[in-house]
Amino acid sequence: MNTCPLILVALILAFVIPNPSFGYSPREDARLIRQIKRGEALNHAKIARDLVHRANWAALGSLSTNKLVEGYPMVNIISIDDSDANGNSTGRIRFLLTDLDFTGPDWQRDNKVTFLFSDEQTLRCKDGGKDPMEPTCARSMISGQVKKMDPTESGYQPSLDAYVHRHPAAKNWLKAHNFYLCELDILNIFVLDFYGGPHKVSATDYYAVSN
Template sequence: MKPCPSILLALILAITIPSTTFGYSPREDARVISEYKRNQDLNHAKIARDLVHRANWGALGSLSTDKLVQGYPMVNIISIDDSDANDNSTGRIHFLLTDLDFTGPDWQKDNKVTFLFSDEQTLRCKDGGKDPMEPTCARSMISGQVKKMDPSDSSYQPALDAYLKRHPAASNWIKVHNFYLCELEISNIFVLDFYGGPHKVSPSDYYAVSN
């Protein structure tokens, strides 16, 4: 049986509000209640989708194949796009890779990668007076496998067109450095958007968000 929200609120207040020994603080009372209510209203799947759609890039972690740091985590900056032809969010994370860079050889040796997206990528945390490491500066860690897209597939050209619309410089990358279009096959999503630790979001819930 789930505990009643009012009981949960009472427990939170009892733990976080100073005791009468130190004096009652109406301001602290109001703050805790406000934060509790905000936490109840958070849609973690939608927050993950919004972070992806607003970002032009993500930090991508892979298991390194470079002989100097083989087996260590490697992090790379990767330009991404999740838009359809009308610039609406699809949640499908598309990106270009090349085998001349770190990530290309890494995923082909061990296809496990994680993207990190943060509200600080668009400076929303700084503008709101929040440090990037604070839990209220929302972030999402999206793990999965790299899927190299087939140019003959019907989804390929629309995805590439949308990507180049957001990243025009990429047209030169494809010609000169043999970049290829990829999509992340999502296996797990963690969202940290408030105090209390990360929330697990299923790929199905993530894709089901309507914008």
């Protein structure tokens, strides 16, 4: 039996995985091994983009200003959309906020937020027999600042239309309570999609992914 290809795969894995001590399961995955045999690496930017586009919502962390948990992280469920007018992914994470909810006052005092996206939101991990905390259950943590969109800008109305198309309930939210459309100004992207620890993806590489 010729074991050379397997040894090569093992050697390649040793170099490809940036921080082997970070992972917490044996480094075995048929898919990755097949990809590496074909000379492909996982496209972490594409994985982040796909996670964002598939998700209807994110778990959004902020620094709490609520007096009962002041100084704690708050995590809220926020409906999001990144579609263009044709429903295609843009990567631009847009969302409606109101100052009557937890997140609104938080970002305005200290504008630091993190969005969590996971393949388990759509049950892709469960359906694939993967535990939601397994590194192979892909996730992305996208941190940055909330940017209130300017209704006079040309991109505003198409973005709002796409959002409402995906979240028809937003028609009611917009009738009162001063909801405002925001976009995330991305500072940092982590992607964890396999054993070996998270990968840092730049906003430039993330936005450069084509559909």
